[in-house]
Amino acid sequence: QVQLVESGGGLVQAGDSLRLSCEDLGGTGSRYAMGWYRQTPGKEREIVAAISRIGGSTYYIDSVKGRFTISRDSTKNTLNLQMTSLNTEDTAVYYCAADERNYGADYYARGIMHYWGKGTLVIVFS
Numbered sequence: 001q002v003q004l005v006e007s008g009g010g011l012v013q014a015g016d017s018l019r020l021s022c023e024d025l026g027g028t029g030s031r032y033a034m035g036w037y038r039q040t041p042g043k044e045r046e047i048v049a050a051i052s053r054i055g056g057s058t059y060y061i062d063s064v065k066g067r068f069t070i071s072r073d074s075t076k077n078t079l080n081l082q083m084t085s086l087n088t089e090d091t092a093v094y095y096c097a098a099d100e101r102n103y104g105a106d107y108y109a110r111g112i113m114h115y116w117g118k119g120t121l122v123i124v125f126s
Contacts, residue, residue: 001026002115004096009120014087016124022079022096022117030074032115033099035059035108036081038092038122045095049081050108059105063089086124093119 003025012018024030035050049070050059058070069082079096097113 002028002032002098002100004098004115004117006094006096006117006120009094009122011123011125012086014124014126016086017082017084018086018122020081020083020094020096020120020122022081024077024079024098027077030072030077031100031102033102033105033108033113034072034079035097035099035105035113036070036079037095037097037113038090039095039119040092047108048094050105050113051079052105053102057105059109061109083122086122088124088126091122091124093121095119 004022006022008020033052036048037045038048039045049068051070051072055072067085072079096117098115099113
């Protein structure tokens with residue numbers, strides 16, 4: 001069973017960095033494609049970054065390319081999102097997700113993952 005728990009959110013100033021982590025307590029997520037989504041009030045949840053099961057392919061939305069890095073440590077059942085040069089538009093609840101279908105990372109530009117954590121709040125102030 002996939003149980004995803006996010007951590008690392010907080011209040012930061014624009015330009016700062018933050019690292020989000022996601023632990024899969026069920027220990028099965030390491031066999032799945034995984035990703036980070038975010039959502040702000042009144043907007044749909046959007047993919048931020050995705051990574052394939054083995055980590056060979058990654059996907060980022062244009063607004064975070066060059067600033068965010070997704071990575072996974074299968075030995076620790078963790079997924080990370082290193083965020084740098086944060087700006088106020090990055091303010092959102094960030095969700096960790098996993099998908100057993102194991103498509104390539106680019107699929108999740110439009111495809112949705114099946115398993116979700118409860119989210120961690122990131123607030124960036126100017």
